[in-house]
Amino acid sequence: MIMSGKQDSMRKLLILGVGNPIVSDDRVGLAVAEELQKSPPRTVEGVELVIDIATEGGFEFTEKLAGFDGAIIVDSIKTGECAVGTVREIGMNDLESTSRLLTSHGVGFKSAVDFGRTIGLKMPDENSIRILTVEIEDNLTVSEEMHPDVTKAVNEVTECISSIVQEDGFLQHCGDKAATDIVN
Amino acid sequence: MTKRITIDPITRLEGHGKIEIFLNDDGSVDNVFFQVPELRGFEKFAEGRPVEEMPRITSRICGVCPEAHLAASAKAGDAVYNVTLPPTAKKLRELQYSAFVLGDHTTHFYALGGPDFVMGPDADPAARNLLGVIHKVGVEIGKDVIRARIECHEVAKILGGKPVIPVNMLPGGMSKGLTNKEDHDRILEIANHKLEFAKFTLKVVDDFVLGNKDYVDLILSDPYALNCHNMGMVDENNHVNFYDGKVRVTDTEGKEIVKYEPKDYLDVVEERVLPWSYLKFPYIKSIGWKGLVDGQDSGIYRATPLSRLNAADGMATPLAQEQYERFYDTLGGKPVNATLATHWARVIEILYAAERFLELAHDPDITGPDYRVIPTEKPTEGVGIVEAPRGTLTHHYITDEKGIVQKANLIVGTTNNNGAICMSIKKAAQGVIKAGTEVTEPMLNMIEMAFRAYDPCFACATHSLPGQMPLEVRLYDKEGNLLDSKHRE
Numbered sequence: 001m002i003m004s005g006k007q008d009s010m011r012k013l014l015i016l017g018v019g020n021p022i023v024s025d026d027r028v029g030l031a032v033a034e035e036l037q038k039s040p041p042r043t044v045e046g047v048e049l050v051i052d053i054a055t056e057g058g059f060e061f062t063e064k065l066a067g068f069d070g071a072i073i074v075d076s077i078k079t080g081e082c083a084v085g086t087v088r089e090i091g092m093n094d095l096e097s098t099s100r101l102l103t104s105h106g107v108g109f110k111s112a113v114d115f116g117r118t119i120g121l122k123m124p125d126e127n128s129i130r131i132l133t134v135e136i137e138d139n140l141t142v143s144e145e146m147h148p149d150v151t152k153a154v155n156e157v158t159e160c161i162s163s164i165v166q167e168d169g170f171l172q173h174c175g176d177k178a179a180t181d182i183v184n
Numbered sequence: 185m186t187k188r189i190t191i192d193p194i195t196r197l198e199g200h201g202k203i204e205i206f207l208n209d210d211g212s213v214d215n216v217f218f219q220v221p222e223l224r225g226f227e228k229f230a231e232g233r234p235v236e237e238m239p240r241i242t243s244r245i246c247g248v249c250p251e252a253h254l255a256a257s258a259k260a261g262d263a264v265y266n267v268t269l270p271p272t273a274k275k276l277r278e279l280q281y282s283a284f285v286l287g288d289h290t291t292h293f294y295a296l297g298g299p300d301f302v303m304g305p306d307a308d309p310a311a312r313n314l315l316g317v318i319h320k321v322g323v324e325i326g327k328d329v330i331r332a333r334i335e336c337h338e339v340a341k342i343l344g345g346k347p348v349i350p351v352n353m354l355p356g357g358m359s360k361g362l363t364n365k366e367d368h369d370r371i372l373e374i375a376n377h378k379l380e381f382a383k384f385t386l387k388v389v390d391d392f393v394l395g396n397k398d399y400v401d402l403i404l405s406d407p408y409a410l411n412c413h414n415m416g417m418v419d420e421n422n423h424v425n426f427y428d429g430k431v432r433v434t435d436t437e438g439k440e441i442v443k444y445e446p447k448d449y450l451d452v453v454e455e456r457v458l459p460w461s462y463l464k465f466p467y468i469k470s471i472g473w474k475g476l477v478d479g480q481d482s483g484i485y486r487a488t489p490l491s492r493l494n495a496a497d498g499m500a501t502p503l504a505q506e507q508y509e510r511f512y513d514t515l516g517g518k519p520v521n522a523t524l525a526t527h528w529a530r531v532i533e534i535l536y537a538a539e540r541f542l543e544l545a546h547d548p549d550i551t552g553p554d555y556r557v558i559p560t561e562k563p564t565e566g567v568g569i570v571e572a573p574r575g576t577l578t579h580h581y582i583t584d585e586k587g588i589v590q591k592a593n594l595i596v597g598t599t600n601n602n603g604a605i606c607m608s609i610k611k612a613a614q615g616v617i618k619a620g621t622e623v624t625e626p627m628l629n630m631i632e633m634a635f636r637a638y639d640p641c642f643a644c645a646t647h648s649l650p651g652q653m654p655l656e657v658r659l660y661d662k663e664g665n666l667l668d669s670k671h672r673e
Binding site for chain 2 (some may be wrong): 020021022023054055057058059060062063111114115116118119120121140141142143
């Protein structure tokens, strides 16, 4: 996990790479997080940026997103509807088409966020969560190698994230909701 | 007219499982096929790597049960180097493992298994989930569930430096000890919390399941009965142990078939390949493969919380032993073959894990400085077995004289249960889908309950979404024309 611009009064934005590190293209979300950790994107004043990874899903999303005002999630997707390596943004309502965000150990991403809110955790509201996906080919072979086009997409995603974190509109919206107590 | 029902994943995705149900002309269930795609290439991936790296690598196979792979792999590494662990190392591993099982079982009970009983198996699916449970039982239960996960991860962080996918178990012991008083105090504090939470969870079972005669009848009903042999690891007293011991297999009448050392697993277990399934079907070698049938003459076994209790003579801790006795008193004696009783068995294991966690936290050896011995013998071959939350997990490595892996084999928890899951789904489907009836969502849920009890995880058995699958039910006529489709997450 890497943090930049840390101050108590700052709005907190999470960039979360999701995937399995040793199952071929499935690691693309983690690869994006690794790249961003090497060279964190510049953001606007007043925003604390945290770059992290998630390998489990389910309640892990509750724990990871708790306390943040906004989040950018990066995950693999396998639709067969577009070329391998295609980068797309989807909404919360499209989550059934992602490989890891839908459900894990019985709890999907949206459920995990709702669950956190229900038990009183401060969670980003739905308008403050952006989900970026990379179309992949192979998520069944144990390997640390990714498809060349998926590897190429890592740079595209990092550039996309760099652009998002400088969007005043998105970041201004983050944190509009009042914070509540966090489970300790 | 013959019909075909497919409980399929969301069609836009690959890598998920599906259930296909074939109906007879009169609408009753003829056969059921449960399919999941298999993770491939692990053996090739492992070959050429130093065996001491395997715990770190294999713990990444599955985001749901990394500690299980970590521990089994480290134990296999111990065997490869023929090293005996110092007491502190063994106890630290078991303490960490107990916390892991506790956290994993807790997640399953409250998020997956519990909603069917707390909310009811035919409740609106929009409410039949953890959020529904929270609304019914109270918001505090939600906080307790997340706190259980956070604190169990904290144990891994204290002992291994990382809360998720820890890498602190390695051939010869642990990379870090529990020598810091502040850390030890925190471990004790967490252990005490978890024991109270485990007791509370037993009360939830009492209040919402055992207190409802309809649910007890459902648990004991024929569609959810499966007469299989039982596998589970036991200690020297034949009590359940998750981390170490021999693997005991008892038959459908409760008699011991075999009790084997991990190194002998290939003498006991064989795997069958069936053309319609990516996953293999393990069975007891001495009995042989008789097809997907249950009963005393079939080699198919279960490796689940229920079968661990059935295969053992008791629990090693006092409160869990009380519950163990109550379990068999309530359900009509041993062995229990009611698949849905696996949920109660899982909660008894939560209690055992919590008691063992606290017991080890108080053990004077736990803070000792001798938490690793450096292996010195020439590496050869080794097998490590632990009880993963969802079944017996075996890691087997063969190395060259430099400790470089030449061959690797894994039998993961869910794979052990492949045959039993298929049969359980079939029995449940036969029980709820009757001639001439329309397939409804509650009926599908009743079928799903049969495999949900196993807590199947295909993140390592296959790559897919771990845990509950998104499902789509499709009803076909004899010619394969789609008649109806039902979708659920």
